[in-house]
Amino acid sequence: EDQVTQSPEALRLQEGESSSLNCSYTVSGLRGLFWYRQDPGKGPEFLFTLYSAGEEKEKERLKATLTKKESFLHITAPKPEDSATYLCAVQSVFTNKLIFGTGTLLAVQP
Amino acid sequence: EPEVTQTPSHQVTQMGQEVILRCVPISNHLYFYWYRQILGQKVEFLVSFYNNEISEKSEIFDDQFSVERPDGSNFTLKIRSTKLEDSAMYFCASKQGTYEQYFGPGTRLTVT
Numbered sequence: 001e002d003q004v005t006q007s008p009e010a011l012r013l014q015e016g017e018s019s020s021l022n023c024s025y026t027v028s029g030l031r032g033l034f035w036y037r038q039d040p041g042k043g044p045e046f047l048f049t050l051y052s053a054g055e056e057k058e059k060e061r062l063k064a065t066l067t068k069k070e071s072f073l074h075i076t077a078p079k080p081e082d083s084a085t086y087l088c089a090v091q092s093v094f095t096n097k098l099i100f101g102t103g104t105l106l107a108v109q110p
Numbered sequence: 111e112p113e114v115t116q117t118p119s120h121q122v123t124q125m126g127q128e129v130i131l132r133c134v135p136i137s138n139h140l141y142f143y144w145y146r147q148i149l150g151q152k153v154e155f156l157v158s159f160y161n162n163e164i165s166e167k168s169e170i171f172d173d174q175f176s177v178e179r180p181d182g183s184n185f186t187l188k189i190r191s192t193k194l195e196d197s198a199m200y201f202c203a204s205k206q207g208t209y210e211q212y213f214g215p216g217t218r219l220t221v222t
Contacts, residue, residue: 097143
């Protein structure tokens with residue numbers, strides 16, 4: 001069964017304190033791994049797609065990496081506006097649906 | 111920048127009533143989806159729709175649920191007889207092809 005596990009569940013950082021979020025996955029043939037940001041009461045906002053092990057994507061203070069078993073979302077020198085829940089999702093080659101993890105709730109304090 | 115829109119933002123209904131949630135996907139997208147998120151839980155897949163028919167559905171998507179694309183722009187989710195456990199955020203998503211899915215802001219459904 002395809003599944004996604006994210007850790008930690010919650011993370012509190014000081015502004016400027018870099019850290020990483022983890023997404024472990026098992027999937028029967030990976031088509032893509034996706035990172036989304038979700039603010040309270042809002043829909044998931046697309047951040048990155050990773051397709052194969054070794055791939056990396058960057059956007060401002062965020063960098064996503066992918067191995068055959070997990071993905072990391074690295075946050076460099078975070079700001080309070082980076083506070084949100086970060087969701088990881090995978091898509092198998094056999095379906096069109098996304099399988100989501102429970103997310104990591106990130107709080108960045110000034 | 112094009113975005114997925116959903117109406118209403120919040121719907122309150124009584125148990126047993128029918129509700130229709132509406133979505134306008136991004137205009138050149140071909141694949142359409144409904145997901146739901148019960149408070150504090152994961153985002154869960156309900157159904158995918160392509161070429162005017164359901165392409166995949168989850169076990170949650172039983173006979174009480176239906177989807178329709180009544181015209182070239184709208185995509186709807188109907189729940190025929192709502193239950194308390196249907197209370198959740200419902201998200202519509204769309205994608206162009208083999209790319210990422212873009213989500214709408216959601217409809218909060220409260221069943222009393």
